Amino acid sequence: MDSSPALNAGMFEALPSQTKTYVLDTNVLLHDPTALSGFSEHHVVIPMTVLEELDHIKDRHDKTVSREARIAIQLIDKVVDAATPQEIQAGVELPGSTLEGRLGTLAIYPDQLISDDSQVPYLDATQDQANDNRIINVAIRLQAENPDSFVCLVTKDINMRIKAKGSGLMHVEDYRRDRVLDDIDLLARGYQRIEGDFWSTVSEVDTVREGEQTLHRVPRAALPEAYPNLFVHDDNAFFAFVVRLDASHIYLRCDSRDNLMKRRFWGLSPRNLEQAMAMSLLGDDSVDMTVMTGPAGSGKTLLALAYGLHAILEEGRFGKLIVARSTPPIAEDIGFLPGTEEEKMAPWLAAFDDNLEILHGADESCIGSIDYVKERANIQFKSLNFMRGRSFNNAYIIIDEAQGLTQFQLKSVISRVGEGSRIVVLGNLAQIDNKYISPLTSGLTYLVEKSKSYQHAGIMHIGGIVRSRLAAFAEEQL
Structure with missing residues (x-):
């Protein structure tokens, strides 16, 4: 069967080759209702199935999820409120999506109009099948219509990513905007251990008096990854606390392990x-x-x-x-x-x-x-x-x-x-x-x-x- 005439009428304009198209799954908007603002100057597509799922979820008893669904719907409405149906399907500019150059755009894709096409490997999108298939089909359709453009499905569902790749979609990603690390082992711990003697690595040090405390001022190069309220200790007796930092120096307050171990809260000791x-x-x-x-x-x-x-x-x-x-x-x-x-x-x-x-x-x-x-x-x-x-x-x-x-x-x-x-x-x-x-x-x-x-x-x-x-x-x- 040929695809629906409604989708052949040019409702989706050809995208510039340098523009990337991101098709968002429902779980992305539930995970971060403000996700629309995270795709810079690119083209964001929300399938109609996603809106239907958000509409269903917003009335759930689960207040956390339903609240995020409502927030996502409200943010989408702010973008498309004044646009015509044709503009919504082609792409409405996302306000403030980039500081320079062209703005990103948001489009709603009526995936219910997609029908079987022997040249495009659609997944079964009947009512008996998961909504995931209908969302994947949108990305597959856009990839077929724009073979020279970057079309990517963004979902937090691992199995959905596997299904999409297995169906021939070239680009599938997890939502990464909220990812601040590539390796969890790099997560800040609040303390840093220096091998050997710390003072032997310091080129210069000054002593300053601030109120009732004495601070040692050392170059930032001595602790390049330091941040406020960081504990620093070495293999010897050195133990210090980062009180503050400025553009070129770190201010340390020296302490001792014995002093810390003497603390008591409500009869509890460390x-x-x-x-x-x-x-x-x-x-x-x-x-x-x-x-x-x-x-x-x-x-x-x-x-x-x-x-x-x-x-x-x-x-x-x-x-x-x-x-x-x-x-x-x-x-x-x-x-x-x-x-x-x-x-x-x-x-x-x-x-x-x-x-x-x-x-x-x-x-x-x-x-x-x-x-x-x-x-x-x-x-x-x-x-x-x-x-x-x-x-x-x-x-x-x-x-x-x-x-x-x-x-x-x-x-x-x-x-x-x-x-x-x-x-x-x-x-x-x-x-x-x-x-x-x-x-x-x-x-x-x-x-x-x-x-x-x-x-x-x-x-x-x-x-x-x-x-x-x-x-x-x-x-x-x-």
Whole structure:
């Protein structure tokens, strides 16, 4: 059969050979609703099937996904609102998509009009088949019509990428705009170990006095990859903290391992150097956000909770402790559980009760102590879905299991932090249960890399597993 006459009428103009065409899958817009702005001067095509899927998803009970679907639809509408049907099918300019040269364009492709063509290897797009096939067929069609142009399907679905390549599509890619690293081993850890003697590598050093602290000023060449709030130590006794940087120098505050290991929060002391460095960041008044990564059992949640209790009950720094956690099925499940929001959250936040038991396990009445602390510290358990749209002032906020969040979701949570508040973001990149997120594309990875240069953010990777020797074996070998 020949293809539909409706598609042969020239509704899609031939593209300049230097223009790249990107066909977006639905999961790309759900992963990053602002993805349209990430293709510079190129041509972005959204198949009608994608709009139909977004329309279906926007009414789901899953508030996170439905919200992102609505945002994506609204952004598309802003672009095409004033355009005619012919302009929408040919391509509408994307505002601000490039600073110089031609603008990128957005087109809606009516893939429901594609019919069988013996010369084009379409996949079966009947109702019984997946919508994925219809989206792939759009890219195959555009490739056949523009053999000299770059036509690429962008999807986060691995199997869909395999199907597209197997169907003859030359270019298929994962969505990479949110990827800030090519190798997860390069992720910032918050500390740097220098082999040998650090001072032997420094060409010059000055001592400056700032307030009550003495700083050593060294050339940036001595630590070319340094960033604020970085810990630096060598094989000898040298141990320092990067206070700040300028165009040509790094300002270090010298410290010692022994001094760090003496820290105590709510009766908790560090069990290794990484925990000690994390406790130092948590207790630093200039650090508004601390991001801690590491394997299960490394003590991330315990440290964050211990400092929160210490800061609220012993120092009076904050008025409440807010605990939230990323739980992918929560948006659909929480509404069917009985009780208040805190009671609904209890099954997913049992880990915090476990940590409270560790902190108060030696008390005469452990349960009584935990209930007393929850009330005195004003501990509130929140769903991430209900945190958006609010502002939290004078609060200490812990976001646990953040590895399953996208950069867009993390941004929407962190932007809720108000005056006099501090936030701690925790996650283990080895335990991601979102099928469209990998360690390289996780919002947690994005947050670490983007915030490491921010003067009021601290990064720490805690590698040692202190839960038990069995937990260490499971993390490393299973």
